Amino acid sequence: QAALTQPASISGSPGQTLTISCTGTDIDIGTYNYVSWYQQHPGHAPKLLIYDVANRPSGISDRFSGSKSGTMASLTISGLQAEDEADYFCCSYSGSSTPVLFGGGTKVTVL
């Protein structure tokens, strides 16, 4: 069982806006602004989309945005495109004995 909780799957039509949630606890997401998000296409390594809650690395589309409220972080994909169909993972720094925690992943399907 993953340390951070994500919905297993979510779907949307092209052009729509999707939001993926990532629920943690008071000792990870609730305390640290160190949430990151990764996109993974089948057969490929994960790709960093968002770091430190809301920052995008160079080259990442501004259709991807991140936010946090309390113990929940969110990744929003606006203007959904076919190429966005992939698995998405959240990650948070934690004050527990395991300092890096991943979510179980969310499969995004573009209808």
Add this chain to the structure above:
Amino acid sequence: QLVLQESGPGLVKPSETLSLICTVSGGSISSSGYYWGWIRQAPGKGLEWLGSVYSNGYTYYSASFKSRLNISVDTSKNQVSLALRSATPLDSALYYCATPGTTVAGTRYFHHWGRGTPVTVSS
């Protein structure tokens, strides 16, 4: 441009040690000031962080693996190594090496990833 490449035996027998190497090119581990992490992904499953090592050799481990995991750097070869003792079939996974590629990130995110190397634990 940092390039990370994982390598190791694709097949490990149960109870043996699972040993992998991550070879780094495009930058020097010793002068980087970066953390270098190992993350695995079982078939059809999510990502699981195992541990990270700083360029000076300081390590952080997942509590789930701390008793049987060793991660180290070999600056002379520009490599990061992983040794997971007492392997079981549950350790079968694709193993990734990754780094934030910046000194300010610590262990909190991973910007550069290798392609991963598959490992099967089976007799």
